[in-house]
Amino acid sequence: MTSTTQSTRNRLDRAFNPRSVAVVGDKQALGYMWLRSLSSFKGKVYSVQIDPGEFPGIAELGVTNYLSLLDIPEPVDYVIAAVPRAVAPGIVEDCIRKEVGGVCFFTSGFAETDTGEGIRLQREIADMASAAGLNLIGPNCVGIYNPEIGLRHTAAQAYGEKGSVGFIAQSGTHATLFSILGEQNGIKISKSVSYGNAVILDSTDFLEYLGEDEGTEIIGLYVEGVKEGRRFFDCLRHVARRKPVVIWKGGETEEGARATASHTGALAESGIVWQTVIKQCGAIKVDSLEEMIDTVKALLYVKPIKGTGVGLIAMSGGQAVVIADVFARTGLEIPLLSQRSYKRLAAFFNIIGGSYRNPLDISSTFLMADNGASSLNSMLDVLGSDPGIDCIALELFPVIRPLSKDAETADPILDAISDFKKRAKPFIIIVTTANSDALATEMRDKLVQRGIPSFSSFERAAKTVKKLAEFYQSRKALSQN
Amino acid sequence: MTSTTQSTRNRLDRAFNPRSVAVVGDKQALGYMWLRSLSSFKGKVYSVQIDPGEFPGIAELGVTNYLSLLDIPEPVDYVIAAVPRAVAPGIVEDCIRKEVGGVCFFTSGFAETDTGEGIRLQREIADMASAAGLNLIGPNCVGIYNPEIGLRHTAAQAYGEKGSVGFIAQSGTHATLFSILGEQNGIKISKSVSYGNAVILDSTDFLEYLGEDEGTEIIGLYVEGVKEGRRFFDCLRHVARRKPVVIWKGGETEEGARATASHTGALAESGIVWQTVIKQCGAIKVDSLEEMIDTVKALLYVKPIKGTGVGLIAMSGGQAVVIADVFARTGLEIPLLSQRSYKRLAAFFNIIGGSYRNPLDISSTFLMADNGASSLNSMLDVLGSDPGIDCIALELFPVIRPLSKDAETADPILDAISDFKKRAKPFIIIVTTANSDALATEMRDKLVQRGIPSFSSFERAAKTVKKLAEFYQSRKALSQN
Numbered sequence: 001m002t003s004t005t006q007s008t009r010n011r012l013d014r015a016f017n018p019r020s021v022a023v024v025g026d027k028q029a030l031g032y033m034w035l036r037s038l039s040s041f042k043g044k045v046y047s048v049q050i051d052p053g054e055f056p057g058i059a060e061l062g063v064t065n066y067l068s069l070l071d072i073p074e075p076v077d078y079v080i081a082a083v084p085r086a087v088a089p090g091i092v093e094d095c096i097r098k099e100v101g102g103v104c105f106f107t108s109g110f111a112e113t114d115t116g117e118g119i120r121l122q123r124e125i126a127d128m129a130s131a132a133g134l135n136l137i138g139p140n141c142v143g144i145y146n147p148e149i150g151l152r153h154t155a156a157q158a159y160g161e162k163g164s165v166g167f168i169a170q171s172g173t174h175a176t177l178f179s180i181l182g183e184q185n186g187i188k189i190s191k192s193v194s195y196g197n198a199v200i201l202d203s204t205d206f207l208e209y210l211g212e213d214e215g216t217e218i219i220g221l222y223v224e225g226v227k228e229g230r231r232f233f234d235c236l237r238h239v240a241r242r243k244p245v246v247i248w249k250g251g252e253t254e255e256g257a258r259a260t261a262s263h264t265g266a267l268a269e270s271g272i273v274w275q276t277v278i279k280q281c282g283a284i285k286v287d288s289l290e291e292m293i294d295t296v297k298a299l300l301y302v303k304p305i306k307g308t309g310v311g312l313i314a315m316s317g318g319q320a321v322v323i324a325d326v327f328a329r330t331g332l333e334i335p336l337l338s339q340r341s342y343k344r345l346a347a348f349f350n351i352i353g354g355s356y357r358n359p360l361d362i363s364s365t366f367l368m369a370d371n372g373a374s375s376l377n378s379m380l381d382v383l384g385s386d387p388g389i390d391c392i393a394l395e396l397f398p399v400i401r402p403l404s405k406d407a408e409t410a411d412p413i414l415d416a417i418s419d420f421k422k423r424a425k426p427f428i429i430i431v432t433t434a435n436s437d438a439l440a441t442e443m444r445d446k447l448v449q450r451g452i453p454s455f456s457s458f459e460r461a462a463k464t465v466k467k468l469a470e471f472y473q474s475r476k477a478l479s480q481n
Numbered sequence: 482m483t484s485t486t487q488s489t490r491n492r493l494d495r496a497f498n499p500r501s502v503a504v505v506g507d508k509q510a511l512g513y514m515w516l517r518s519l520s521s522f523k524g525k526v527y528s529v530q531i532d533p534g535e536f537p538g539i540a541e542l543g544v545t546n547y548l549s550l551l552d553i554p555e556p557v558d559y560v561i562a563a564v565p566r567a568v569a570p571g572i573v574e575d576c577i578r579k580e581v582g583g584v585c586f587f588t589s590g591f592a593e594t595d596t597g598e599g600i601r602l603q604r605e606i607a608d609m610a611s612a613a614g615l616n617l618i619g620p621n622c623v624g625i626y627n628p629e630i631g632l633r634h635t636a637a638q639a640y641g642e643k644g645s646v647g648f649i650a651q652s653g654t655h656a657t658l659f660s661i662l663g664e665q666n667g668i669k670i671s672k673s674v675s676y677g678n679a680v681i682l683d684s685t686d687f688l689e690y691l692g693e694d695e696g697t698e699i700i701g702l703y704v705e706g707v708k709e710g711r712r713f714f715d716c717l718r719h720v721a722r723r724k725p726v727v728i729w730k731g732g733e734t735e736e737g738a739r740a741t742a743s744h745t746g747a748l749a750e751s752g753i754v755w756q757t758v759i760k761q762c763g764a765i766k767v768d769s770l771e772e773m774i775d776t777v778k779a780l781l782y783v784k785p786i787k788g789t790g791v792g793l794i795a796m797s798g799g800q801a802v803v804i805a806d807v808f809a810r811t812g813l814e815i816p817l818l819s820q821r822s823y824k825r826l827a828a829f830f831n832i833i834g835g836s837y838r839n840p841l842d843i844s845s846t847f848l849m850a851d852n853g854a855s856s857l858n859s860m861l862d863v864l865g866s867d868p869g870i871d872c873i874a875l876e877l878f879p880v881i882r883p884l885s886k887d888a889e890t891a892d893p894i895l896d897a898i899s900d901f902k903k904r905a906k907p908f909i910i911i912v913t914t915a916n917s918d919a920l921a922t923e924m925r926d927k928l929v930q931r932g933i934p935s936f937s938s939f940e941r942a943a944k945t946v947k948k949l950a951e952f953y954q955s956r957k958a959l960s961q962n
Contacts, residue, residue, distance in 0.1 A: 112798070113836075140798075171799025184918075224802060250799070255815040256806035262836030263798030287810075288803070288940070317593070317621075317744030318652025318731070321705060322769070325737035329768075334736040355594075355743030437665075441918045459769070 009212045012205070015102025015135050016144055016191055018077030018151065019043040022069060022100075024091055025083035025107075027054050033154065034080050034106070035061050040150030040159040046072050069094040077101040078151070080143060085109040085121055088139065092125045095134055102135035104143025110197055111265040112140060122265075126199040134200070140264060141196030142172035145179055147189055156180055163188025165296055166210035168203055169222040170195060170264050171250065177289055178220065184444070185297050186453035190216040197264050204232045211239035218243060218299050220292055224250045225266025237281040241478075244471070245283040246295050249274045252287070282478045284471050294464040297453050303426040305469045307390035309333045311383035312359035314395045319432070320361035323395060323458050330462035332469075334358055335388040344382045348375060373412035380420045380427075391426040391465055396454070397443065414450055421452055426468075429454040430461045490693045493686070496583025496616050497625055497672050499558030499632065503550060503581075505529040505572055506564035506588075509538050514635065515561050515587070516542050521631030521640040527553050550575040559632070560584040561624060566591065566602055569620065573606045576615055583616035585624025591678055592746040593621060603746075607680040615681070621745060622677030623653035626660055628670055637661055644669025646777055647691035649684055650703040651676060651745050652731065658770055659701065665925070666778050667934035671697040678745050685713045692720035699724060699780050701773055705731045706747025718762040722959075725952070726764040727776050730755045733768070763959045765952050775945040778934050784907040786950045788871035790814045792864035793840035795876045800913065801842035804876060804939050811943035813950075815839055816869040825863045829856060854893035861901045861908075872907040872946055877935070878924065895931055902933055907949075910935040911942045 110122035169175035175194035251260035455461035591603035650656035656675035732741035
């Protein structure tokens, strides 16, 4: 470790783990979104607001208001500023004088607007913060989310538990969506940060910080552009050696890059450069929020996938054709099984109209019969010990019969799945389109509660298996160099 | 039209529009799924069952049971047979003697199992039906769905209304899923059929039939293999000239083809042959149920797309980057707007942190302000008259604020969208991942009720726009030849 990184960690620790937070400029027009989202915060919360019209609303939330940051009688570890942009320099000055641990500017309207006023103000706050060594996050962002201590940026985010996934996002929307959709998918966050225009702290600083953070085992990153390419590259290479890093580059196309300029003022690097950097560092590239969630979920819940041979189980003949097409198109192999496997399957596979070549085609009726769970168990066993199969994917309940509704039938099947998950071979569950979104959601949630998050389509599952197989392959290759 | 086609239409009309239906072999073990699904049928329903143990269950459903098809005192237009396979030849014989309009064999376990017994039985029923000119559908299928007269194959399917989309599926799962998911997406079916092993009636017969059917304006087809390639090709070319035909070929990969053999016993043609045939005939190729639904939905609800220039509106800076990347990666153009358009936008676009190059980046807060609907209207107007824009895509409400919950704010916005839909330019709505699946579903349903079905991701929307632009382009080229 370089001493720079050490100091980054020490420098950011106070802002990421604050004992006191001050919100500057929250107001009725924002629905007091900041103070409300901090209702879960374990430490002290202060408000700073000079408009007397806002005082009753703030008092109603049980928060003490001050007219200035400097009036707060105790130290302030983290500040959230939601003030008009013209006021930003004054707030930065107060933060410096108050010696806060860090400040996040929710305020936007700076260089990303490409206006003289915006550019001038951004330069002013950047110069002040830089000279004073202030940890300024943003502007134009939602800052830090630390669920363990209830530090949130929206009241829709979970809190109270400590997860193992760190998330760094240049965009507030993506930071928020990742935390909420992640939670629904069994992904729990250690710490996350959205950092917008990145005038002081950039992705590299946060990557260094989370790279060193002991509670963070996997890191996801949504980035539109980096300011110091070489430093980012060195940092990524270093961090990716120790924990998986998943990168989604926003603005990879020319048209997308045009949008990043308006969004966070990020400069465009070419998509090819990014692809090369990610590959050389042994990180994982994804292209959407869905892929980010699927990949992180698989890193968390699926055992390392060592090859591209898949064993597939579908719930009808029609779905068997589709799952085979999808996995094959994605570049995975669907090998015929060993003679020994076929002999074992023949002993109990007696579904007329079903088939057990690969994909295995069973039916939901069959699965929900009295001995359904034990048959499923036997099938998984056979695939689990077949030498050509590196990963097993099981479709659950596409159509009419809602497994989720009937605990008596469902529980033994979920038990069989849970048991098999504990064994050696990577195993993926796919909950395909049901005839009701509500039922699909119920099924997904039930599986998450059991610690076996599912994938929502054959396409997403296949893509993830491919990505993970390549990742573990490349990691092996990198470690042998 | 050839006389063959004429006779196909006449031949199948009775089975597709029956006034009486007999179910042979429905039973408790199947949950009386057939008799229950026919509770909506407008005509007469009879049961044929010889097991006295089933008589009370059938009587409870209010259905008259007979010991043989031949005992039914009136003519029978359509028969559904759910009997053990060994009994199938006897039922075929009865159908012939009874001179029914058609029979669907739900029964499976024939050639698709690759067993001597299955192959023998399949040949036997095929020979009998062929010699007698019996309209045999299947075996190993769920047969006809005609919502207008309440003829269904599952109680989850809608009935009572007459739609304009015909669907032909070799797989029962896909036929069922298309009807249910289609309904959720504003797709209403005229007639659909699942035909399984296709020993007598094949996709070509149904394509001919629906091609001639006046109530059917668009045809979707899921096919695993065809028996008479040349006849299918001629028929497809003929039908596709008059109505859009969307084709999903199951078993396009080698591995998928292996699964079709076990599923419906279909022989594999090469994927390349299919691609060529579809293209030459001016039909539209899709690769999944999702694409089938998206494409049919766009054919129904989106005006013809004449070029690849798109105007995009996203609900945050982060989403503006993503929508631009996704549409650009899909091969669409996101042009800068005309000087005139930018002048018009500047006059009212005053969102700090927003942007209006293309994508236009607005925020949900802005949209839900008092003048949100009129601003949206103005934006759509500008894009609608910009010469570089062939199609407009609008993202609705990705994150926190649930538009769906608040009718007072939502209605003027939905009105603005409905109004614009009526005007000249193709217009697509995308309801992106919300923080709750239930809210996304609610929003989707609300839009469907208004006659403006939405797309559920940028990827799916972009793919559909691309596909439709190519389709209208190729149709223009074909019509000029």
